[in-house]
Amino acid sequence: MSTQPDLLYSEEEEALRAAVRDLLTDHCEAAGVIARTESDAPHDLALWKSLTEGMGLAGLLVPEALGGQGATHREAAVVLEELGRAVAPVPYLSSAVVATEALLDGGDEELLGRLASGRTVGVLAVGLHTPPGPARRTARLENGALHGGLTGVADATAADVLLVPADDGGLYAVAAEAATVTPQVSLDLTRPVATVTLDGAPGRRVGDAEPAVRRALRAGAGLLASEQLGVADWALTETVRYLKERKQFNRPVGGFQALKHRLAQLWLEVVGLRAAARAAADALATGADTDVMVTVAQAHAGPVAVRATEEAVQLHGGIGMTWEHPAHLHLKRAKADSIAYGTAGAHREALAALVDLRAP
Amino acid sequence: MTDAAELRSRTQELLAAHPPAGTGRLEFLRARFDAGLAWVHFPAGLGGLDAPRSLQAVVDAELQAAGAPDNDPRRIGIGLGMAAPTILKYGTEEQKRRFLRPLWTGEEVWCQLFSEPGAGSDLAALGTRAVREDGAPSGPGEAGSGGSWVVNGQKVWTSSAHVARWAILIARTDPDLPKHRGITYFLCDMTDPGVEVRPLRQITGEAEFNEVFLTDVRIPDSRRLGEVGDGWRVAQTTLNNERVAIGGMRLPREGGMIGPLSKTWRERPELRTHDLHQRLLKLWVEAEVTRLTGERLRQQLAVGQPGPEGAGMKLAFARLNQEISGLEVELRGEEGLLYDDWTMRRPELVDFTGRDAGYRYLRSKGNSIEGGTSEVLLNIVAERVLGLPAEPRTDKDVAWKDLAR
Numbered sequence: 001m002s003t004q005p006d007l008l009y010s011e012e013e014e015a016l017r018a019a020v021r022d023l024l025t026d027h028c029e030a031a032g033v034i035a036r037t038e039s040d041a042p043h044d045l046a047l048w049k050s051l052t053e054g055m056g057l058a059g060l061l062v063p064e065a066l067g068g069q070g071a072t073h074r075e076a077a078v079v080l081e082e083l084g085r086a087v088a089p090v091p092y093l094s095s096a097v098v099a100t101e102a103l104l105d106g107g108d109e110e111l112l113g114r115l116a117s118g119r120t121v122g123v124l125a126v127g128l129h130t131p132p133g134p135a136r137r138t139a140r141l142e143n144g145a146l147h148g149g150l151t152g153v154a155d156a157t158a159a160d161v162l163l164v165p166a167d168d169g170g171l172y173a174v175a176a177e178a179a180t181v182t183p184q185v186s187l188d189l190t191r192p193v194a195t196v197t198l199d200g201a202p203g204r205r206v207g208d209a210e211p212a213v214r215r216a217l218r219a220g221a222g223l224l225a226s227e228q229l230g231v232a233d234w235a236l237t238e239t240v241r242y243l244k245e246r247k248q249f250n251r252p253v254g255g256f257q258a259l260k261h262r263l264a265q266l267w268l269e270v271v272g273l274r275a276a277a278r279a280a281a282d283a284l285a286t287g288a289d290t291d292v293m294v295t296v297a298q299a300h301a302g303p304v305a306v307r308a309t310e311e312a313v314q315l316h317g318g319i320g321m322t323w324e325h326p327a328h329l330h331l332k333r334a335k336a337d338s339i340a341y342g343t344a345g346a347h348r349e350a351l352a353a354l355v356d357l358r359a360p
Numbered sequence: 361m362t363d364a365a366e367l368r369s370r371t372q373e374l375l376a377a378h379p380p381a382g383t384g385r386l387e388f389l390r391a392r393f394d395a396g397l398a399w400v401h402f403p404a405g406l407g408g409l410d411a412p413r414s415l416q417a418v419v420d421a422e423l424q425a426a427g428a429p430d431n432d433p434r435r436i437g438i439g440l441g442m443a444a445p446t447i448l449k450y451g452t453e454e455q456k457r458r459f460l461r462p463l464w465t466g467e468e469v470w471c472q473l474f475s476e477p478g479a480g481s482d483l484a485a486l487g488t489r490a491v492r493e494d495g496a497p498s499g500p501g502e503a504g505s506g507g508s509w510v511v512n513g514q515k516v517w518t519s520s521a522h523v524a525r526w527a528i529l530i531a532r533t534d535p536d537l538p539k540h541r542g543i544t545y546f547l548c549d550m551t552d553p554g555v556e557v558r559p560l561r562q563i564t565g566e567a568e569f570n571e572v573f574l575t576d577v578r579i580p581d582s583r584r585l586g587e588v589g590d591g592w593r594v595a596q597t598t599l600n601n602e603r604v605a606i607g608g609m610r611l612p613r614e615g616g617m618i619g620p621l622s623k624t625w626r627e628r629p630e631l632r633t634h635d636l637h638q639r640l641l642k643l644w645v646e647a648e649v650t651r652l653t654g655e656r657l658r659q660q661l662a663v664g665q666p667g668p669e670g671a672g673m674k675l676a677f678a679r680l681n682q683e684i685s686g687l688e689v690e691l692r693g694e695e696g697l698l699y700d701d702w703t704m705r706r707p708e709l710v711d712f713t714g715r716d717a718g719y720r721y722l723r724s725k726g727n728s729i730e731g732g733t734s735e736v737l738l739n740i741v742a743e744r745v746l747g748l749p750a751e752p753r754t755d756k757d758v759a760w761k762d763l764a765r
Contacts, residue, residue, distance in 0.1 A: 252749050254749055261735070261738045261742065263748065272653050275653040275656040276649045278656065300649050352641055357626070357644060359637050
């Protein structure tokens with residue numbers, strides 16, 4: 001490995017972060033997010049509109065000629081860090097990354113342009129738990145119409161278009177209203193999953209399923225690490241802030257060595273996650289060493305984000321156990337993310353083949 | 361500003377004037393120092409050219425391509441990594457001119473006389489005394505006027521003391537002040553008849569460290585570094601550089617201890633089990649993430665954004681080395697019951713990845729102790745990086761002589 005990935009944030013990336021954070025500070029505060037989870041509109045479509053039509057962020061991965069911003073995974077990763085920090089209930093990873101990547105592999109430029117604008121939300125109809133690789137469950141194509149049932153599809157209730165891998169090897173675009181989308185009671189309140197039932201739904205072939213799904217899930221897995229970084233960084237920052245203020249035994253709780261060491265260890269893990277997430281985003285952008293970097297990031301990110309949010313709940317004490325405090329939103333997101341696009345264990349297994357450390 | 365092109369041309373001039381093939385090693389190293397190509401970020405006249413540190417790689421690559429000798433940095437790590445930056449920052453002009461050149465060329469090896477049997481993590485509690493003889497300044501701020509100091513005490517964990525010509529030394533010059541304020545920093549001549557070096561055998565069987573007994577050692581006041589009583593502050597420069605040196609090496613993928621373990625795994629399929637496989641993959645991922653973290657830190661330093669990640673690198677490095685080498689001993693099964701050699705030896709340099717798995721396992725136990733224990737480093741991260749409150753302390757305002765011991 002003679003060339004090293006660029007692991008820093010450029011000035012432009014920092015400016016992008018600041019802009020996204022400002023928007024989220026004003027329009028995505030915790031109390032509102034908590035209230036929305038039990039409303040009949042779990043996705044914040046006004047916020048989605050500000051992020052996409054207002055800032056053009058849905059088109060970061062799409063070339064300018066096709067109506068996008070012509071940016072790279074590095075910028076999309078920064079957006080995801082901030083969306084993770086705020087556990088923003090918007091279908092960014094699903095539509096602007098995963099579905100967009102699937103279409104970038106195929107050739108439907110018109111649909112791609114609509115996704116890039118954010119006016120159309122696209123969702124790849126594959127269970128969120130699916131690791132990168134070919135889709136395992138596909139719909140049946142009979143007489144030009146699609147049949148089948150899928151479960152655990154993230155953000156499907158917000159979708160306008162579903163991208164369905166079918167058993168003829170094609171990837172089909174299906175209008176959401178032609179399918180039956182039913183929300184499932186989801187662990188992650190801010191990225192709910194749903195069942196998708198196709199009962200003779202008409203579909204339009206937009207590409208080959210195998211390479212499109214492979215590409216889409218790899219990008220999803222790689223950039224998920226940046227979302228997990230945002231979640232973990234929120235948990236660490238909030239917990240440190242709280243422990244400086246919270247007093248027991250006539251001292252700030254954060255001055256007790258047992259807690260200081262736990263937080264210092266957590267900081268070390270988050271620092272590692274930042275390097276791994278940047279490496280994965282940079283590898284997706286440059287195409288160099290991508291499989292290994294994405295796999296390493298996903299083998300590391302899940303457990304770190306889960307631990308960070310578990311520590312946040314524990315170290316906040318009783319208040320961390322309440323519905324009112326946002327720590328549970330981050331815990332639920334981190335736990336769901338640890339399954340999304342393959343568990344850490346699944347990625348380690350993939351790594352065994354990639355770096356030639358074979359099983360017995 | 362010196363740029364890469366200029367450094368390349370200066371390097372070529374050096375090579376033309378002193379062709380490595382026809383020049384003695386030491387002669388070449390001295391010429392390189394005098395050309396300002398030793399450490400380009402040092403000042404002109406002291407082996408550098410006031411150039412950005414990141415450009416050193418340009419010079420090193422040119423010299424390596426030309427087959428030029430290097431200064432064997434592993435043998436003189438304490439001099440390069442700890443003594444040199446401290447002398448540069450606090451030394452007089454005369455001290456810098458006297459010491460930096462032979463330090464860099466390796467003609468003079470340095471060691472570090474800091475830790476004591478009673479002063480480990482609490483280094484500022486040290487009890488080695490330096491007492492002024494006539495002529496030395498009596499208090500902070502006074503200029504030196506000749507004379508010398510007489511030093512008595514015991515130091516410990518001193519790598520390279522048996523081959524060192526000089527030592528950086530901290531000693532107590534005023535026991536009536538609180539402990540951090542009564543310390544002074546000296547450059548100690550290891551050939552003084554009052555210096556006795558005894559090997560300290562460690563769990564690996566060899567004696568890489570020493571105990572150093574100082575009995576009426578005379579140090580001229582001209583070898584004091586910094587003001588009288590300012591030794592603690594001067595020592596911070598040394599200690600910060602030590603932590604960077606231990607945790608900050610640039611490595612390729614599988615460049616650290618994970619390399620030998622991965623190699624054994626690939627070459628010895630008969631040793632594989634499912635449990636070991638899971639643990640191997642976890643450690644491989646952690647090693648790669650730690651490598652990337654170090655790389656990110658270097659990229660931040662190169663563009664002048666020093667990040668707090670440095671404090672964490674040594675922590676991660678220590679834990680990884682211990683877990684990886686421990687797994688390799690276990691992987692080897694029956695061979696893991698053996699050890700290559702317990703013979704008492706006094707190595708001149710330390711190679712953490714050298715020798716066999718058993719040695720690496722035992723040597724890496726020191727990684728979480730030397731240069732600041734992991735427990736102290738976690739306190740440093742918690743207080744200086746995260747800004748958490750310090751533990752309540754009872755020792756800061758008490759005269760050193762009145763502390764419990």
